[in-house]
Each structure stands twice: as structure tokens, then as C-alpha cells.
Amino acid sequence: MTTLWERSRQVAVQAILDTAVRLFAEQxxxxxxxAQIAREAGISQRSLFRYFGTKEDLVCGDQEALGNLLKxxxxxxxxxxxxxxxxxxxxxxxxxxxxxxxxxxxLSRLIFDTPSLRARYIEKRLSWQAELVPVIxxxxxxxxxxxxxxxxxxAIVATVFACADTATELWAGHxxxxxxxxxxxxxxxxxxxxx
Amino acid sequence: MTTLWERSRQVAVQAILDTAVRLFAEQxxxxxxxAQIAREAGISQRSLFRYFGTKEDLVCGDQEALGNLLKxxxxxxxxxxxxxxxxxxxxxxxxxxxxxxxxxxxLSRLIFDTPSLRARYIEKRLSWQAELVPVIxxxxxxxxxxxxxxxxxxAIVATVFACADTATELWAGHxxxxxxxxxxxxxxxxxxxxx
DNA sequence: GTCCTCCTGGCAGTTAATGCCAAGTAGGCG
DNA sequence: CGCCTACTTGGCATTAACTGCCAGGAGGAC
Numbered sequence: 001m002t003t004l005w006e007r008s009r010q011v012a013v014q015a016i017l018d019t020a021v022r023l024f025a026e027q028x029x030x031x032x033x034x035a036q037i038a039r040e041a042g043i044s045q046r047s048l049f050r051y052f053g054t055k056e057d058l059v060c061g062d063q064e065a066l067g068n069l070l071k072x073x074x075x076x077x078x079x080x081x082x083x084x085x086x087x088x089x090x091x092x093x094x095x096x097x098x099x100x101x102x103x104x105x106x107l108s109r110l111i112f113d114t115p116s117l118r119a120r121y122i123e124k125r126l127s128w129q130a131e132l133v134p135v136i137x138x139x140x141x142x143x144x145x146x147x148x149x150x151x152x153x154x155a156i157v158a159t160v161f162a163c164a165d166t167a168t169e170l171w172a173g174h175x176x177x178x179x180x181x182x183x184x185x186x187x188x189x190x191x192x193x194x195x
Numbered sequence: 196m197t198t199l200w201e202r203s204r205q206v207a208v209q210a211i212l213d214t215a216v217r218l219f220a221e222q223x224x225x226x227x228x229x230a231q232i233a234r235e236a237g238i239s240q241r242s243l244f245r246y247f248g249t250k251e252d253l254v255c256g257d258q259e260a261l262g263n264l265l266k267x268x269x270x271x272x273x274x275x276x277x278x279x280x281x282x283x284x285x286x287x288x289x290x291x292x293x294x295x296x297x298x299x300x301x302l303s304r305l306i307f308d309t310p311s312l313r314a315r316y317i318e319k320r321l322s323w324q325a326e327l328v329p330v331i332x333x334x335x336x337x338x339x340x341x342x343x344x345x346x347x348x349x350a351i352v353a354t355v356f357a358c359a360d361t362a363t364e365l366w367a368g369h370x371x372x373x374x375x376x377x378x379x380x381x382x383x384x385x386x387x388x389x390x
Numbered sequence: 391g392t393c394c395t396c397c398t399g400g401c402a403g404t405t406a407a408t409g410c411c412a413a414g415t416a417g418g419c420g
Numbered sequence: 421c422g423c424c425t426a427c428t429t430g431g432c433a434t435t436a437a438c439t440g441c442c443a444g445g446a447g448g449a450c
Contacts, residue, residue: 155382187350
């Protein structure tokens with residue numbers, strides 16, 4: 001039940017999203033105004049702000065869902081798997097669940113080329129990081145002479161995200177011709193010594 | 196020559212900065228308007244925007260200088276020093292050059308607690324990263340079977356910044372009672388295996 | 391049909407930020 | 421000292437992202 005509203009809402013969201021991404025690609029993010037997107041999507045400016053709280057959410061909005069997916073996937077990895085491998089597995093799942101590669105490439109380029117978008121994107125990712133820290137901490141063995149588990153977990157999560165980000169940037173810079181998972185492994189290998 | 200203008204400019208900048216930081220600490224960043232800062236600092240709103248291009252620059256403004264300092268310091272490390280050690284040395288210099296610890300703590304907390312500020316801070320950080328990549332690449336030995344130097348350099352720089360950020364967040368969370376350089380080493384150690 | 395609920399659109403208002411122009415001030419020069 | 425030039429300052433208008441408020445319309449239960 002309560003389906004028609006939700007369905008038309010989904011349709012509206014998709015129409016707005018398509019319009020926005022098209023306009024951003026055509027004339028750039030900063031040069032595109034909310035008024036223009038609303039006009040071309042056939043919706044009022046006021047309602048657009050109800051669907052997407054901010055202009056940046058038009059690009060980074062569905063990151064929320066990906067964050068949850070990542071967390072759930074990492075949690076479900078076997079307990080004997082190391083923190084690094086569990087995160088790697090989560091990253092892999094998120095990659096395949098993303099969008100079509102073309103769309104993902106378009107969005108990645110938009111984000112990496114627009115400072116304010118990139119900042120916003122990372123801001124969202126920081127909240128995933130925070131949520132992942134306890135999950136990773138639970139997976140760490142408390143070896144002797146190691147830093148506090150919290151510090152350790154935070155550092156590991158931050159590093160994994162930094163490498164994922166770097167890999168994505170390289171991937172977008174090469175127009176998606178390289179394999180993203182490969183790039184991720186290379187980045188992590190460069191950091192952890194041939195990992 | 197051209198001293199009186201520069202001197203009074205310095206005075207004005209400092210007065211604005213003090214007013215702004217005080218107001219931010221008192222009532223929060225979002226709740227403080229540019230108009231209020233300008234009024235209390237005895238300057239017109241228009242001139243305030245000439246000194247500081249954006250509201251966020253009132254907090255993150257001098258990060259620019261720190262970025263340059265970091266880059267120069269890393270460049271000047273002996274050629275035989277590893278990329279990791281050179282970055283570590285640069286980080287150390289930046290730490291001591293920062294501000295008084297109290298001021299640094301206050302600013303760090305403000306940044307970490309205010310999403311838009313944190314986003315802006317990361318944006319600045321990303322531009323340092325980009326500038327540091329060629330410096331680090333020049334320092335990498337082209338061992339066999341390694342990833343492309345560019346990938347390697349980007350990954351290393353991103354990781355170092357991720358650890359520095361994590362350490363700063365932990366430091367601010369503990370009210371500055373822990374040693375920041377220690378935290379940085381712990382983070383990097385957790386990532387690189389007892390580094 | 392009636393009522394209730396939720397969504398939508400318009401309108402006004404706030405805030406950050408930018409361009410423009412007139413007025414003021416420092417400093418060099420006769 | 422008086423003048424001219426260079427540069428700064430402040431007020432005004434404007435834009436763009438948001439937000440609150442309120443009237444009106446479209447589902448859905450009875």
C-alpha cells in the first residue's frame with residue numbers, strides 16, 4: 001500500500017536526477033542553477049529542495065545507500081578474515097553495485113573536477129568511516145605492543161578509503177580503461193609493501 | 196616602502212580573525228553571520244570579503260601557507276631518505292609551526308564539528324596532496340614489479356594525509372592531552388605493520 | 391460525497407558572495 | 421603646501437542557495 005505516492009516520487013526523483021546530471025555534464029556544476037534544473041525537470045524549485053536537501057545531494061545523494069551496503073557487507077565477512085580483507089571484500093561489492101560503468105565514470109569525473117562536490121563527497125564518506133570503525137575494531141586481534149585498537153581501526157579504515165579514493169581518481173583520469181579493483185590493490189600494495 | 200598599508204592590513208586581518216574565532220567559539224559557526232563579524236570588528240562587510248574570500252577562509256585561511264611549508268620541507272629532505280620519512284619530517288615541521296596548542300585545538304575542534312568547515316578543510320588538503328605527488332614520485336625507486344610510480348606516489352600521499360587527519364581527530368577528541376606526533380606514528384604503524 | 395492526510399507550489403525572507411561606483415587616504419612630486 | 425596618481429574602502433544592487441509559511445490540490449478511508 002501507499003504505493004502511488006512512492007512510485008511517482010521515484011519517477012520524479014529519477015527525472016530530476018537525469019536532468020541534473022545532463023545539465024552538469026553539458027555546462028558544468030557551478031554554472032547550472034537550481035532554477036534551471038527545476039524548470040527543465042518540470043517541477044517547482046521548492047519541491048526540488050524537498051527531494052534533495054542541497055544542490056550537492058543531486059550528485060552525492062545515493063552515497064548513503066552505498067555506505068550502508070558497505071557496512072553490511074564488511075560485517076558479514078567470516079570472523080577469521082582480516083580487517084584488510086574484509087574491507088577489500090566490501091569495496092568489491094560496492095563497486096559492482098554502483099551504476100552502469102558509464103554513469104559511474106561520468107559522476108566520478110564530475111566529482112573529482114568540482115572542488116565543492118569533491119569536498120562534499122568526502123564529507124559523506126567520512127560518516128561511513130565513522131560507522132565502520134567499530135566494525136573493524138571488533139575484527140582486530142589485540143596483539144601486544146600494538147596501538148590502542150581504536151586508533152588502529154581508525155587508521156586502517158582511513159587508509160582503505162584513501163586508497164579507494166585514489167584508485168577511483170586514477171580510474172576516472174584514465175577514462176575507465178583500467179580495472180578499478182586492480183588499481184585499488186596497487187594502491188594498497190604501494191602502502192603496505194607488496195600486500 | 197608600501198608599509199603603512201601592509202601594516203594596517205595585518206592589524207585588520209588579525210582583528211577580524213580574533214573576532215571571528217571568538218564568535219564562532221561562543222555561538223557556533225553556522226549561527227554567526229558575516230554581518231555580525233564585520234560589525235564587531237568595525238569594518239564593512241564588503242571589505243571583510245576582500246580580506247577573506249569566503250566565510251570558511253576565516254578558519255581555514257592560513258592552511259595555504261602550511262601547505263607550502265609542507266611541500267618545501269619535504270623537498271628539502273636528503274635524497275636518500277624514503278618517501279615515508281620525508282613526509283613524516285614535513286608533517287613534524289608543520290606541527291610545530293602551527294599556532295599555540297590552545298589555538299590549534301580550538302580550530303581543530305571547530306573544523307571537525309562543523310561539516311561545511313570540515314569539507315572546506317579537506318578541499319584544501321586535497322590541493323596539497325596534488326602538489327606533493329610529483330615531489331614524492333621523484334623520491335621513489337623504480338623497483339621491479341611495482342605499480343606505476345604515479346599510482347604509488349598518489350597512494351602514499353593519500354595514506355599519509357589520511358593518517359595525519361585521523362591523528363588530529365583523535366588528538367582533538369582527547370582535548371590535546373596526547374602527543375600528536377605519537378598518534379601519527381601509531382596510525383602509520385597500524386597501517387604499515389609496526390612501522 | 392466527505393473528511394483526513396500528505397504533497398505541491400508560490401512567495402517572502404535570510405545568508406553568503408560578487409560587481410560596480412563614488413568617496414577617502416597614503417605617498418610621490420612640483 | 422597643493423596636486424595627482426594608486427590603491428583602498430564602503431555602500432548599493434544583484435545573484436544563488438536555501439528555509440519557513442500558507443493556501444490549494446491530489447490520494448485514500450469511510
